[in-house]
Amino acid sequence: MSQNILEVNGLKTYYRTRLKENVFAVDGVDFALEDGKTLGIAGESGCGKSTLALSLMGFYFPPLHYGSGSILIDGTDIMKLTKEQLRTQVSGRETAYIPQAAMNALNPTLKIIHFIEDIMKEHRPELSKKQVWDMAAERFETLNLSAKVLQSYPNELSGGMKQRTVIAISTILNPKVLIADEPTSALDVTSQKAVIKLLKELLDKKFIRSLVFITHELPLLYHVTDDIVVMYAGEIVERGTAHQMIFDPIHPYTKKLMGSIIVPEEGMKGHKLAAIPGAPPNLKNVPAGCRFADRCSYAADECRKGKVESRMEEGRMYRCLFDPQTLKEWYASEPT
Numbered sequence: 001m002s003q004n005i006l007e008v009n010g011l012k013t014y015y016r017t018r019l020k021e022n023v024f025a026v027d028g029v030d031f032a033l034e035d036g037k038t039l040g041i042a043g044e045s046g047c048g049k050s051t052l053a054l055s056l057m058g059f060y061f062p063p064l065h066y067g068s069g070s071i072l073i074d075g076t077d078i079m080k081l082t083k084e085q086l087r088t089q090v091s092g093r094e095t096a097y098i099p100q101a102a103m104n105a106l107n108p109t110l111k112i113i114h115f116i117e118d119i120m121k122e123h124r125p126e127l128s129k130k131q132v133w134d135m136a137a138e139r140f141e142t143l144n145l146s147a148k149v150l151q152s153y154p155n156e157l158s159g160g161m162k163q164r165t166v167i168a169i170s171t172i173l174n175p176k177v178l179i180a181d182e183p184t185s186a187l188d189v190t191s192q193k194a195v196i197k198l199l200k201e202l203l204d205k206k207f208i209r210s211l212v213f214i215t216h217e218l219p220l221l222y223h224v225t226d227d228i229v230v231m232y233a234g235e236i237v238e239r240g241t242a243h244q245m246i247f248d249p250i251h252p253y254t255k256k257l258m259g260s261i262i263v264p265e266e267g268m269k270g271h272k273l274a275a276i277p278g279a280p281p282n283l284k285n286v287p288a289g290c291r292f293a294d295r296c297s298y299a300a301d302e303c304r305k306g307k308v309e310s311r312m313e314e315g316r317m318y319r320c321l322f323d324p325q326t327l328k329e330w331y332a333s334e335p336t
């Protein structure tokens with residue numbers, strides 16, 4: 001049996017606002033990622049994807065707070081480590097995190113090699129400047145990013161090249177898990193493809209072992225990840241293989257998310273552009289029952305009565321009171 005490289009159990013994290021209100025952005029999340037596999041996390045804006053990504057790194061700075069639950073990286077619960085252990089032993093080595101818009105956060109006054117030197121000073125202090133350069137040049141060439149990039153300033157690079165550079169820098173220590181938050185958003189289609197190709201190369205060349213790819217565009221994940229979880233209002237509402245989630249969704253929210261495709265993809269003809277009416281609930285005060293009920297065409301009174309627990313169906317997890325067969329019959333009877 002393959003071992004889980006990442007395992008998250010009952011994770012709850014929240015923001016404490018200046019008005020002393022709590023925003024329950026990650027509210028009891030469980031999932032596992034097998035060694036060598038890739039996982040997509042999809043959902044609309046505000047569903048808690050970025051907070052989950054940040055939480056997985058184990059760093060909590062106000063206003064974000066840890067509530068409860070465990071995060072196991074290759075069997076070690078990182079929530080039991082000190083901040084110093086997280087910084088020196090986990091961050092960059094075990095897990096690497098590329099936040100949204102990371103490419104715009106590079107200090108424009110520093111050459112690219114400087115960012116790699118900084119990482120090596122912390123993690124490989126025994127290496128000389130020349131050794132760091134050689135190592136970085138070899139890595140960049142292997143990834144089809146010219147070594148010349150190392151001598152460039154961030155603003156001399158195109159958006160797509162900057163993003164690929166950020167990914168190459170973040171993975172220089174060969175982390176076990178790379179967590180990339182919207183790594184292709186704000187890029188043109190050609191640059192998006194180049195970023196996805198780079199991520200696949202990192203996996204193929206074993207520079208990373210597993211990938212967590214976060215996006216609000218569910219269909220994009222079909223080309224990138226083995227499995228997908230869909231988040232809604234701080235919870236995972238469905239989990240399955242990429243193929244199941246995209247072509248055979250169970251949860252009405254996953255179904256709606258597929259109907260809100262922006263760019264029709266090959267093999268997915270027939271889906272129309274349609275925003276999901278309404279908005280996710282306020283995470284300061286989530287509804288007692290199904291969090292999607294107010295936007296769900298199939299919601300019944302019982303959906304609003306109490307917490308909807310997750311259920312399993314042939315290895316797939318979903319969080320809905322209705323059984324998959326009934327839901328699929330309803331979907332089939334809807335006009336396309």
Ligand SMILES: Nc1ncnc2c1ncn2[C@@H]1O[C@H](COP(=O)(O)OP(=O)(O)OP(=O)(O)O)[C@@H](O)[C@H]1O
Nearest residue numbers: 015023025044045046047048049050051052063283
């Ligand atoms: N610093 C903060 N303080 C208080 N609430 C926050 C803070 N950052 C995010 N939130 C809230 O936490 C919830 C989850 O936000 P999060 O950014 O994780 O969602 P998301 O799915 O990643 O959306 P997006 O793709 O737009 O970033 C939202 O209700 C958001 O308003």
